[in-house]
Amino acid sequence: MVYSKDLKNKHWEEIIEKHFDAEKGYVKVTTEDIKKIIGDKEIRLLNFFDSRENAPEALKEKEIMMFPNSTKSWWLVKCDGFVDLPPIDSEIIRIKSKTEFDLKSSTAGMGEQQYLLNMINLGILKDFLKIDAPFYFTMMGKQRSKGFELNAGGYTIAIEQPSIEIDAGFEGEDFAVIIEAKAKLVKSFSRRQLFFPYMHVKDVTGKQTIPLYFCWDVKTKTYNLWRFEISEDHIEKIKLVDSKRYSLD
Numbered sequence: 001m002v003y004s005k006d007l008k009n010k011h012w013e014e015i016i017e018k019h020f021d022a023e024k025g026y027v028k029v030t031t032e033d034i035k036k037i038i039g040d041k042e043i044r045l046l047n048f049f050d051s052r053e054n055a056p057e058a059l060k061e062k063e064i065m066m067f068p069n070s071t072k073s074w075w076l077v078k079c080d081g082f083v084d085l086p087p088i089d090s091e092i093i094r095i096k097s098k099t100e101f102d103l104k105s106s107t108a109g110m111g112e113q114q115y116l117l118n119m120i121n122l123g124i125l126k127d128f129l130k131i132d133a134p135f136y137f138t139m140m141g142k143q144r145s146k147g148f149e150l151n152a153g154g155y156t157i158a159i160e161q162p163s164i165e166i167d168a169g170f171e172g173e174d175f176a177v178i179i180e181a182k183a184k185l186v187k188s189f190s191r192r193q194l195f196f197p198y199m200h201v202k203d204v205t206g207k208q209t210i211p212l213y214f215c216w217d218v219k220t221k222t223y224n225l226w227r228f229e230i231s232e233d234h235i236e237k238i239k240l241v242d243s244k245r246y247s248l249d
């Protein structure tokens with residue numbers, strides 16, 4: 001079912017007007033609350049926006065962000081829900097493939113998972129992390145996280161059991177890595193894209209967890225990586241610490 005941008009925004013305006021408490025600064029909304037407004041349209045389409053650029057105007061204007069809480073509820077919180085992703089202007093690092101033979105199927109796809117796998121197989125991830133110790137590809141896809149505290153907008157909110165998606169997760173002996181991946185360059189991303197997987201993997205492994213953002217740039221044929229640090233397990237304390245771009249030599 002097609003869900004137009006204007007209709008999606010109209011529905012968010014209705015949800016905010018009916019449910020959001022501006023004085024309190026946050027509110028929990030349920031599947032039932034939303035269904036009364038959107039009817040037979042899919043909630044996942046209403047809730048899908050992963051950057052400042054494609055977020056509904058109704059949320060951007062009031063600086064409200066949506067965070068998953070459980071399979072049947074979400075939090076709306078007044079806060080800055082996005083991180084700007086600066087372009088990487090440094091010199092392109094040319095790297096020789098670390099594979100022992102040509103991977104004929106490596107160019108068969110065009111999605112983010114294909115570019116992500118290529119980046120891993122070529123040895124780019126290992127070069128970027130500068131970690132000599134072994135680590136292994138362990139997680140991908142939908143996960144169910146345990147509860148945790150979300151600090152956002154000056155509020156502390158209890159997240160119950162959110163559904164999350166991890167594009168790629170890795171584990172070493174004393175560290176873990178999570179990656180959010182895109183098949184194109186983006187200007188910003190939702191804080192929850194890194195924070196929720198970060199909290200989940202950190203809890204599962206009990207290890208230092210490194211959050212990365214990855215974009216394939218079709219124009220320059222480069223693999224772009226940004227490394228972040230999340231301090232004090234605080235969603236608004238996501239700090240960029242390194243970035244590099246690579247191409248196959």
